Amino acid sequence: MDLTAFFDINNTLVTIPIGGGYAMSWIEAIGTVFGLLCIWYASQEKTINYLFGLINVTLFAIIFYQIQLYGILLLQLFFFCANVYGWYAWTRPASDTGERLEVRWLSKQKLLGTAVISACSIALLTLYIDPFFAMLAKLAVNTLNLFGAELAHPVLEPDAFPFWDSTMTVLSVVAQILMTRKYVENWILWVVINVISVGIYAAQGVYALSLEYAILLFIAANGTRAWMKTAKQNQEKQPSQQAAPEASV
Structure with a gap:
C-alpha cells in the first residue's frame, strides 16, 4: 500500500458489523489507536502521551480535510x-x-472562573454555532487555498445538536488546557464529554464511534481516579517539605 492510499478515507481496513456496517479506513483506525494511546498514557501521567496526541490530531485533520469538515479541521x-x-x-x-x-486541583477562584467562562462560552456557541463553524470553515478553506488547494467553500448543514455540540467543543478545549497544566478537573470534564459523545453518536446511528467513546469514557474515569490519588499524595507531601527547613534550623 503506497502512502497516498494510506491517507485515503476510502481505503477500508475493516467493515465493522455495527448498525448497517461501518467501513473503517486505515487512517481512521491508526488515528484512533494513537488517540487511545494518548489518553491512556495521559491518565498514567506519561509525557509520551503528547507524541501520540500529535499523531492523532494530524491524522484526524487529514480525515476532516477529506470529508470537508473545515471548521473542525481548524480546531485540530x-x-x-x-x-x-x-x-x-x-x-x-x-x-x-x-x-x-505536579498533579493538583484547581483553586476555588480558578475553578469558579473556569466554570463561568465555560458556561458563557457554551451559551454563546449554542446560539451561534452554525455561523461560527461556517466562519472557521471559510478561514480554513482560504488558508488552504493560499497553498494552492483550490477548494470551494462548503455548504454546511445546520447543526443537529447545537447545545450538545457546543458543550463538547467548549469543554474539550477547556479540558485540553487543564491537562497541559496537570489539573485533576480535566479528567472530570473528559468523563462528561465522553458520556455526551456516546449518546450523540448512538442517536445518529454511528455506533462504531459510540463504542470508541465508551472506551474513552472508561480511560477518562480511570484517569480521574489515578490523578485524584496523585493529587492527594502531592498535597500530603507539601507540608512535610515546608517543615523540613524549619527542623534543620
Missing part, C-alpha cells in the same frame, strides 16, 4: 498546539528549584 490546529505546549510544560522546570508540574 488548536489541539496540535496544545499538545506541543503540554509536552513543553510537563518536561520543563515549573520553578527555580527545578521541580516540574
Whole structure:
C-alpha cells in the first residue's frame, strides 16, 4: 500500500458489523489507536502521551480535510498546539528549584472562573454555532487555498445538536488546557464529554464511534481516579517539605 492510499478515507481496513456496517479506513483506525494511546498514557501521567496526541490530531485533520469538515479541521490546529505546549510544560522546570508540574486541583477562584467562562462560552456557541463553524470553515478553506488547494467553500448543514455540540467543543478545549497544566478537573470534564459523545453518536446511528467513546469514557474515569490519588499524595507531601527547613534550623 503506497502512502497516498494510506491517507485515503476510502481505503477500508475493516467493515465493522455495527448498525448497517461501518467501513473503517486505515487512517481512521491508526488515528484512533494513537488517540487511545494518548489518553491512556495521559491518565498514567506519561509525557509520551503528547507524541501520540500529535499523531492523532494530524491524522484526524487529514480525515476532516477529506470529508470537508473545515471548521473542525481548524480546531485540530488548536489541539496540535496544545499538545506541543503540554509536552513543553510537563518536561520543563515549573520553578527555580527545578521541580516540574505536579498533579493538583484547581483553586476555588480558578475553578469558579473556569466554570463561568465555560458556561458563557457554551451559551454563546449554542446560539451561534452554525455561523461560527461556517466562519472557521471559510478561514480554513482560504488558508488552504493560499497553498494552492483550490477548494470551494462548503455548504454546511445546520447543526443537529447545537447545545450538545457546543458543550463538547467548549469543554474539550477547556479540558485540553487543564491537562497541559496537570489539573485533576480535566479528567472530570473528559468523563462528561465522553458520556455526551456516546449518546450523540448512538442517536445518529454511528455506533462504531459510540463504542470508541465508551472506551474513552472508561480511560477518562480511570484517569480521574489515578490523578485524584496523585493529587492527594502531592498535597500530603507539601507540608512535610515546608517543615523540613524549619527542623534543620
